Amino acid sequence: METNKDPRSIEWLQAFRRKLITYALILVLAVGLPVVGFELQRPWNLLDQLITQGKIVLARLSNSFDQQEIERMNRFALKVNGLTGDYDEDYLIWSFNLLVTEGALPSEQEMKATLKENDAEPEDFDYQKLSETFGFWRNLFNQEPGLLELFQKYKQALIDTRNYSEQAGFIFVDDYVMVDDSKTLVFLLDSLEWYESSYPGLYYDVVENDCVYFRDYLKNGPGYDTDPRHYHLGIFPKFNTDQWGTWFSVWLAKKNNGVYNNFSIDFSADKVKRMMWTLAVLIAGISAGLLLIISLIARQLGKIISAPIEKAFMDMRRLDEMKDNFLSMVSHDLRTPMTSIKGYAKLLIEKINQYDEDRQLKYLNIIIKESDRLTRLINNLLDLQRFEAGKTKFPLENVELNGVISESMEAFGSAADDKRILLEKSGPEGAVTVYANRDRLLQVMANYLSNAIKFNHEGGRIRISLERIKADAGEEVKVTVTDTGPGIPKDQQSRLFSKFQQVEEMARTKGQGSGLGLALVREIVEFMQGRVGLESEVGKGSSFYFILKAKAQGEVKND
């Protein structure tokens, strides 16, 4: 379909709206896709950066523990599970630490002094509890010869690793973060960024192929999965040197959940890839959904915005059509009398000598009649225009309707006689008063009557009836002019009082001032606060009426 180039046309507007939506979509895509792309590759970029800058290093915790030793520590942890129920966890951790690092429980004075020195004395520090838990550990370790030494060896390895990384200018991070979904991964990488900005260096473990493995320093610790493809990820805050706390948190997790792996999740290359893909699909899906929603909203908005404009365009177009019809009708109605006037005048000039006096007079009379018709038409036209511009105002007064009807019947008596039409009247005699304008009412009656005569067949009848009708707002008076003409089809009745009529209708109802007359009638009656209408059936004739509010008898005299 070719687009209408006229900017006033509805097609142009619709095309414009389509274009607008397309451009908006392209804009959203152009801005949205790079953002999505950037977000997708950001984590990888960060890792690349860290690796290139040497912030991720191979710093393995010494592999000084064999399988047997690991199993032994695991067994010990399991054993402890069932035994520690009666003791306070804080004191258990504390005393365990003391046993492994110091080998002995310091005196209460020493303990308090150390705590005070470190500004770490619990308000309700209970040396008795500490002593009890210390005894508990010592008993356990006594039952397993060599186990204490194993833990001490492990502790030393941790301290060595820390020292090594600190000497190497890295931070020995000491907090436990588990990765088990993409969200955590992103969080983790953001944390790395934060650590990176907060500390001069970071401590990581293994970089292998294109995937990154963060291997925690507990990799050979109790309960650790020794499969080399499954590394645990751990990030540890620098200043907490109590690695046993970490160990215990793992142990406590195990105690609470019974399953160590719930806490420490495998983080393999395949899993990373899967995670990244999930992440990518997720982000792409969300972006696509968002784009769709945005475009739908834009579409709806466009519709909402353009709806009133479209309506205005349609109205304008309809008005244009109506104007065209109106002009064509006015032109027709002006041309018809013009044709007669000019034609007969020409004939008279041509053949003035051939025509006898009767014929000359007849033609001259036609010229005068048609000139009158033309004048009436122009007056109607101007009247109507003035009504529409709201410029017409005529005084309203009390008018007696029976008098108006009689006068108009007299005026049209001879025209009716010419067609042998019987003019009759029905309704109450005596004063029927309305608040109106007498001259204008005569004009209305003249319109109805001339139409009734014009469209009636020879020898037909016209009845003017006057009725009082009861209405909610008081009494009303209805005047109806009924003819025995051909009638008007239902579908054309409603437009008859409109200024603009379709050609088909004009063909049927054509006559003096066709259309204009009835339009003017409506304007006049509505100005008098009344209403007009018609009832008609094809083949049976038409009834045109107007209804005005009746004046009560008492009011008449007072007015």
Next chain:
Amino acid sequence: MTKKILIADDEEYIRELIKASLEDGGYEISEAEDGILTLDLVRKVIPDLVILDIMMPGIIGYRVCEEIKKNPDTAHTKVIFVSARGHEVSKMTGQMAGGDDYLVKPFEPQEIREMVKKWLG
């Protein structure tokens, strides 16, 4: 042989004007005032020429013309549209309906005489 002309117009004065304009031509002239009467008369009289108004009560002029041209008895009948509608679209519609000529109102007696002469020879 006397040529037969039918004048179809709902305006009495226009019919009379056309008739008066053609009265020296020696034609046999009949009149109709609406579309239905026109078709009836055309069938009865079989005129050589119909001067046809477009906006007539009953049946619109274009339709009347179509009917005339459709009927084999009157297919040879010439049709001149006489209308107040001067627009090209109206003229084209007239042509499409089978009209032979088109005269726009207001016209002069001389014009209608010449046009009738042109079609009846």
